[in-house]
Structure formats: C-alpha cells, structure tokens
Amino acid sequence: MRLVLLGAPGAGKGTQAVSLSEAFGLVHVASGDLFREALREGTDLGIQAKSYMDRGQLVPDEVTIMMILGRIARPDCEKGFILDGFPRTLEQAQALEEALKKEAKAIDKVLYIKVSVEELVKRLSGRCVCRVCQMPYHNTYCAPEANGICDRCGGQLFQRPDDNDETVKERVKVYFSNTAPLIDYYTKAGKLQEVNGGQEVEIVARELVAATT
Ligand code: AMP
Numbered sequence: 001m002r003l004v005l006l007g008a009p010g011a012g013k014g015t016q017a018v019s020l021s022e023a024f025g026l027v028h029v030a031s032g033d034l035f036r037e038a039l040r041e042g043t044d045l046g047i048q049a050k051s052y053m054d055r056g057q058l059v060p061d062e063v064t065i066m067m068i069l070g071r072i073a074r075p076d077c078e079k080g081f082i083l084d085g086f087p088r089t090l091e092q093a094q095a096l097e098e099a100l101k102k103e104a105k106a107i108d109k110v111l112y113i114k115v116s117v118e119e120l121v122k123r124l125s126g127r128c129v130c131r132v133c134q135m136p137y138h139n140t141y142c143a144p145e146a147n148g149i150c151d152r153c154g155g156q157l158f159q160r161p162d163d164n165d166e167t168v169k170e171r172v173k174v175y176f177s178n179t180a181p182l183i184d185y186y187t188k189a190g191k192l193q194e195v196n197g198g199q200e201v202e203i204v205a206r207e208l209v210a211a212t213t
C-alpha cells in the first residue's frame with residue numbers, strides 16, 4: 001500500500017503517520033524529518049534546505065523530488081510507504097506519479113486531514129517534537145507523561161525553530177497557495193479521502209484506518 005497524508009502544517013500528519021505505519025507495517029517517509037536529519041548531519045542537502053526551512057518556505061522542487069524519489073526507491077519501501085509532507089506542490093505530485101508509473105506502481109490513497117486555520121495556528125505554537133524519534137507532542141492537547149521527555153523512546157523534546165509565530169504564519173500561507181491545490185488534483189484522480197482532523201487523535205486515527213480500506 002502506498003499512501004499520501006495531505007494536510008496543513010499542524011493538521012496532525014506526523015502523529016497520524018506514526019499510528020498508520022504501525023497499523024499497516026508501512027515505512028513512514030516524512031520530507032521535513034529527512035531535511036532536518038540532513039541538516040543535523042551537515043550534508044549539502046541540509047545546508048541547501050536550511051534557509052528555506054528557517055523562513056517557512058518550500059525547499060525547491062528539484063531538490064525535494066530527488067530526495068524523496070531516492071528514499072522511496074530503497075528496498076524497505078518496496079512493500080509500501082506513507083508519505084508525510086510530500087508532495088506539497090503540483091510539480092512534486094506529478095513527478096511522484098511519473099516515477100511510480102515507470103515501475104507500474106501508483107499511489108493508492110491520499111488521506112486529507114482537514115483542520116481549520118485557527119486550530120492550526122493554535123496547535124503549531126504549542127508544539128514540541130522528540131529529538132530522537134520525531135514524535136510530535138503539544139503542551140496542551142497532547143502533553144507527554146513526563147515533562148520534556150518522549151513517551152515513546154525517552155528522547156528529549158524540543159520546539160522546532162520554525163514553530164515560532166512568524167514562521168508558522170508563513171508556513172500556513174505557503175500551504176494554502178502551493179499545497180491546497182493538490183486536494184483538487186487528487187479528488188479528480190479519485191484518490192482523495194477526507195477526514196475531520198479537528199477531532200480527538202484516536203478518532204482521527206480510526207477514521208484514517210477506515211478510509212484506507
Ligand atoms: P514539515 O516538517 O513537513 O513541516 O517541513 C518542514 C520544512 O521542510 C517546510 O517548512 C519546508 O521548508 C521543508 N519541506 C518539507 N517538505 C517539503 C516539500 N515536500 N517541499 C518543499 N519543502 C519541504
């Protein structure tokens with residue numbers, strides 16, 4: 001099974017991707033995590049991506065497409081994957097479709113997690129993420145059991161530098177201008193399944209599982 005999780009920053013893609021990948025045994029491929037990993041390792045890719053990420057803007061398509069197509073070509077993705085944060089532009093969606101088509105493959109479903117703008121901004125400003133496994137938490141809605149410590153792996157939690165107020169606004173704006181058109185693109189392709197992301201995490205998770213089957 002090959003899935004795409006679509007939704008604005010803060011819609012809950014990261015959280016839901018973790019439970020979906022566990023439920024279906026699929027590899028979770030998160031473009032933002034891959035960029036952050038490259039940045040930590042100080043690779044050319046990370047250095048190239050940094051200035052865009054710091055401003056809440058999209059890393060150029062060419063770089064992003066190459067990174068993701070390279071990742072999903074690895075053997076662990078053979079049985080299936082969940083894309084989280086990719087595609088974010090029509091060009092990325094088309095490049096993905098063409099690359100899969102060459103291998104007689106396709107995206108099976110696109111799960112769109114819909115959340116209101118007010119809710120997105122609220123969620124992003126209280127968000128923290130595990131430094132080790134990237135699991136997202138929220139100070140109010142989804143706090144870890146022990147302050148500052150990841151429930152899942154015991155790693156330290158931190159606030160992403162691009163979760164500050166100004167960058168959050170830019171990221172939400174970029175989402176509506178560049179990524180929201182994909183809703184139409186995948187609806188026309190007959191692949192889009194919409195889920196109300198404003199509900200409890202467990203309810204959203206259940207509805208996403210139901211939407212894939
Ligand atoms: P995320 O963790 O998905 O919120 O992504 C963090 C940042 O990484 C974004 O604000 C972009 O700068 C960059 N990024 C992640 N995915 C993509 C993508 N598909 N296309 C372009 N830039 C991306």
